[in-house]
Amino acid sequence: MKVILVTGANRGIGKETIRQLARSGHKTILTGRNPDHVRDAQDDLAAEGVITDACACDVRDEKQVRHLVQYVEERYGKLDVLVNNAGIFLEGSDSTKADIDIIRQTFDTNVLGPYRMIEALLPLLRKSGDARIINLSSGMGGLTEMNGGYPGYRISKTALNAVTRIFANDLAADKISVNSVCPGWVKTDMGGERATREVEQGAETIVWLATADKVPTGKFLRDKKEISW
Numbered sequence: 001m002k003v004i005l006v007t008g009a010n011r012g013i014g015k016e017t018i019r020q021l022a023r024s025g026h027k028t029i030l031t032g033r034n035p036d037h038v039r040d041a042q043d044d045l046a047a048e049g050v051i052t053d054a055c056a057c058d059v060r061d062e063k064q065v066r067h068l069v070q071y072v073e074e075r076y077g078k079l080d081v082l083v084n085n086a087g088i089f090l091e092g093s094d095s096t097k098a099d100i101d102i103i104r105q106t107f108d109t110n111v112l113g114p115y116r117m118i119e120a121l122l123p124l125l126r127k128s129g130d131a132r133i134i135n136l137s138s139g140m141g142g143l144t145e146m147n148g149g150y151p152g153y154r155i156s157k158t159a160l161n162a163v164t165r166i167f168a169n170d171l172a173a174d175k176i177s178v179n180s181v182c183p184g185w186v187k188t189d190m191g192g193e194r195a196t197r198e199v200e201q202g203a204e205t206i207v208w209l210a211t212a213d214k215v216p217t218g219k220f221l222r223d224k225k226e227i228s229w
């Protein structure tokens, strides 16, 4: 059974990913930026019979990330899978202008957050022998599908895809796979009620990348199939 950490997992796709992986018997660590919400999510899952470990961590905060690394090291001594799921979408429905402050905030969470987590957890991922890093991207960040609007979110996910490619290359010698996933348009607080997919489907490719015997690296995937950058 693997040790799997999911960021921003107190709700939405992250919480569902924890639910599916913990049900399969993996040792999961549910993290999120608000300690009360993290505890509530852990309790909700326990009420369903799903047991998960939990530790609060804001991916923007170096000190909290260091504390999380220490927590994982002391309890597990290694990490097999890091799911960089935490993300924000701050732009309203009619957002065509680039508000620099929104772009900066979005970049801090959606790009520097995963970057920080990877750098900090690398020593523990290297102890796995079959480690995997899964970055929650979006078709909205794909250059091939790129349209107008939502510049902060789009640019952040394009940059996150670059993070995926860079680390996939640099960590190939360590046999650590690094992939980007687009979950599709999913019914969560972020995706809204009009979204076309349920959270179960949104988590499917993530769970597959975390647990399948053989997985690719350096790819952008939706529904377990490669899509264009």
Ligand SMILES: NC(=O)c1ccc[n+]([C@@H]2O[C@H](COP(=O)([O-])OP(=O)(O)OC[C@H]3O[C@@H](n4cnc5c(N)ncnc54)[C@H](OP(=O)(O)O)[C@@H]3O)[C@@H](O)[C@H]2O)c1
Residues within 6 Å of the ligand: 007, 008, 009, 010, 011, 012, 013, 014, 031, 032, 033, 034, 037, 057, 058, 059, 060, 084, 085, 086, 087, 088, 109, 113, 136, 137, 138, 139, 182, 183, 184, 185, 186, 187, 188, 189, 190, 191, 192, 195
């Ligand atoms: N839903 C979709 O249609 C869709 C489509 C494409 C890609 N995605 C991507 O999939 C991922 C999950 O999306 P979702 O729909 O599940 O979103 P969501 O329901 O809005 O959940 C986002 C999660 O990220 C957490 N978070 C935000 N900032 C954080 C930070 N600084 N540190 C730690 N956690 C933080 C949130 O915590 P709080 O509860 O404290 O806010 C929440 O738990 C995101 O990266 C998103 O961009 C979603």
